[in-house]
Amino acid sequence: MQNISVQATSASQRNKATPPNAKKVKLQFDYLPSQDGIDQNLLILLHGLGDSRSPFAKLGQQLKLPQTATISIQAPEPVPYLEGCYQWFPSFDMLTGDLLTPANPERMKGLLRTRQLMDEILQHLINDCGFNPSNIFFFGFSQGGTVALDTVCFGKVRNLGGVVSISGYLLEEQRVDRRLGDGYAGYVLITQGEKDTTIGSKAEAEKRFKAVEQQCAASAEVSQVFITNKDHTMPSSEREWRLIHTFFGKNMPRRNIELENMSDVYLVNP
Incomplete structure (x- = not known):
């Protein structure tokens, strides 16, 4: 018969994540624990x-997402x-200073x-x-969004938030064909300026969005929102920031700390 261990627990027992160690990874980063002390x-x-x-480390603080630690990674x-x-x-x-085109293989080699x-x-x-993979979310601008x-869609961790x-x-x-049943099944929001001269026309933006959709499972929630009078810039309007906060508020898990702190709640481990 399997042994069962029952013990009283409190929210404070699992509030803090272990900070990442810069010596264990090659990318440079700035990490900040959640401002409310709960690294869910x-x-x-x-x-x-x-x-x-x-x-972007500063932006992470300004967003003030509850129960959320932030890590800003440098390219x-x-x-x-x-x-x-x-x-x-x-x-x-390197010779002309012009942006590389999709025909140049160095872009894809670098992305890999x-x-x-x-x-x-x-x-x-x-x-x-x-950190649980499904509790890990991303905020990226332009190349960072890519x-x-x-x-x-293509990384080794398949169930990110x-x-x-x-x-x-x-x-x-x-743009490659998705293998059946292997698409990303999480949440995606892409905001796009209507006057984005970098991406080009609205039709081009919609074409690129469809390429993202093709890499997602049928169960994924994927949306694209066009922002009026906006070029290829970071969010600045109340509408766009509201969309972003609503996305995180809806899709990021939250712990019920009040319930966890009740004296008759117990942790059961097999």
Whole structure:
């Protein structure tokens, strides 16, 4: 007969996650525990091309998501000739300075390198820090959104919680057929400026969105929202921030601390 261990428990026994160890991963990051002291969820923030992790670490604090620790990760490659600026994959022609096109194989090679680095840090966050994969969410802008979507769709960890991508899609050259039953089954919100000159026309944005949908399971909740009078920029309008907060509020799990602290609640371990 299996032995059963019953013991009284309290919320304080499992409030704090183990902070990630910079020596165990290659990517640089800034980690902050939840402001309310309960590390139930983790929000991974991924900056855009030419930025760095520090502004996004500050953004993570400003969002003030309950029961949510934050980690702002810095892209692995410096932008050539621009100090303090980083990229998730090669983006510029070194001779002309022009942006690389989907025909250049260096973009996809760089993204695959980044995917491996993201897999490494996710395994550390799950196995060593104690975060549940389904409680890990992403917020990414432009290239950072591309990396977030690539991670949940093609990375080794298949059951991550959700993604908010600001004007970021999968790379055009990675549009591949999804294997039946193997699509991402979580939550995705993509916000897109109606005047986004980087992405192009509304039709082009919708085409890229469909490519994301093709990598998701039928059970996934995937949406695209166009923002009036917005270019290829971070959110600035009340409407867009409300959409983002609503997404996290709806989809991030929450613990009932009041119930856990009741004297007649017990932890049962087989």
